[in-house]
Amino acid sequence: MTANDAEGRLERLAALPLRENLRGATPYGAPQIDVPIQLNVNENTHPLPDSVRDAILRGVEGTLDTLNRYPDREFTTLRASLARYLGHGLDADHLWAANGSNEVLQQLLQAFAGPGRTLMSFPPTYSMYPLLASGTDTRYIAGTREPDFTLTPDAAAAQVRAEAPDVVIVCSPNNPTGTSTGLDVVEAVYAATEQTRSMVIVDEAYVEFAHTGTPSALRLLPGRERLVVSRTMSKAFGMAGTRLGYLAAAPEVTDALRLVRLPYHLSAVTQAVALGALTHADALLATVEDIKAQRDRIVAGLDRLGLTPTPSDANFVLFGPLRDATAVWHGLLDAGVIIRDIGLHGRLRVSAGTEAETTAFLDRMRELVDAGVAVPAR
Known part of the structure; x- marks a missing residue:
């Protein structure tokens, strides 16, 4: 595409009745x-590995005779398999999945954010957070970190209390810095949202790469119905092309996401590929x-x-x-x-x-x- 072509497309885009908060925005990529x-x-x-390839091929082949039918809307087998992988006493009712962790986060914002509500995270962090906020017409609030990119419990909690966001996302390990966030930070943020009843999301897309002994926020889920832990199969599993993200949370959170998900949002092929991979997770x-x-x-x-x-x-x-x-x-x-x-x-x-x-x-x-x-x- 030439510069003139690009300029012409921008002009035609500007002529459309686009939402005001999307005007002038650039797509992620x-x-x-x-x-x-x-x-x-x-x-x-x-x-x-060959063993994984073979398992995936068998799983996909098993879907071919029923591709004329809609897939399992509840992807029940996949949720059970994800729960077994995560452990921590979780079962299928605690699990949800979508087409990449970005869609998981988008569905969370569709359910708990939106017009008149706010999302807070702590830059420098994953650059999709403000874009997801914009896409759901949610006002984005940028918190701050220490000069070495760490986040302390007191600082995080103070910012959350001052801004009273409807949703808070803590990325750990954080992208792009790679720094992990202590569970004491998550606990402090959650405690700071008690009055506002805000949702707290811990994005653990890279957690499998953390140094030995680094704890997961999964252990904080019991008794915290507004806490969500988001994961992905794109990174450690090497399945970026599959587009399978998932979360663990209280069952009522997954019930909320059923209100905003598109019908049959996970294809039969996606479910089969993910299941084949999970059977060979090791x-x-x-x-x-x-x-x-x-x-x-x-x-x-x-x-x-x-x-x-x-x-x-x-x-x-x-x-x-x-x-x-x-x-x-x-x-x-x-x-x-x-x-x-x-x-x-x-x-x-x-x-x-x-x-x-x-x-x-x-x-x-x-x-x-x-x-x-x-x-x-x-």
Whole structure:
């Protein structure tokens, strides 16, 4: 598309009766550039094991004779399988799933936010949160973090009490910083919402990559009917193309989501693929330890190069600030390596890939440091 074509489409878009809060907005999305080493969207770059592929193929084949019929609207078998995977005394009534964790979050906002209501999260954090707020006509409130990107219980609770949001999202491990949030923060935020009866969502999309001993907010669910823990199969499971996100919460929360979900929103094929993967969860999650090792290798390697990586509990590493992050990004791209420029104070984010991919990234970063391109900001 030429610049003139793009400008013309923007003009035609502006002429439509678009909602005011969507005018001038830009859609979410990372650059899609075909290069050999793609470390920009936090995917699990390891291929599916053969045993998982076979299980998925058998499951999908089993749906073919009934594709003329609507799928199980309640995806009961899948919810039971997800509950078994999570443990913590959960059963199918506590589970919900949708087409990616983004749709899970969207449905939560459709049910508990919307016009006249507010959503609060704590930037820098997942950039979809304000977009999901805008898409559901919810006012977005940006909280703050400490300079090292951590969030303390007192600070988080004070902000929540001051703003009284209808929904609070805490991302842990946080994207794009990789920092985990202590359960004491979640407890403090939940306590701060007692009077407002606000929903508290803990987005644990990357929790499987956390260092050993890092607890999940799942253990806080009993007795907290307004607490939700969101997960995904896109990251640790390596199933980004499946688009399967899910949550655990009190059964009444899943009842609320039935009021806003589209009919038969999870296709029979999606359910079959997810079930096939869950039956071989151990094989899929075997790659997690390798990814964690490569993540820690990136942290150590960038530190040796004199750069400043943020310690990470996710499958990615944030580093910088750099004097010219854009030049570093292009320098990597010239070598066939794409990472993410998130526009955060000269910082860049790189996903942990395979050993070979990580080596290629670190080797190129060494070249950029030696060439005076990758220079810390002063």
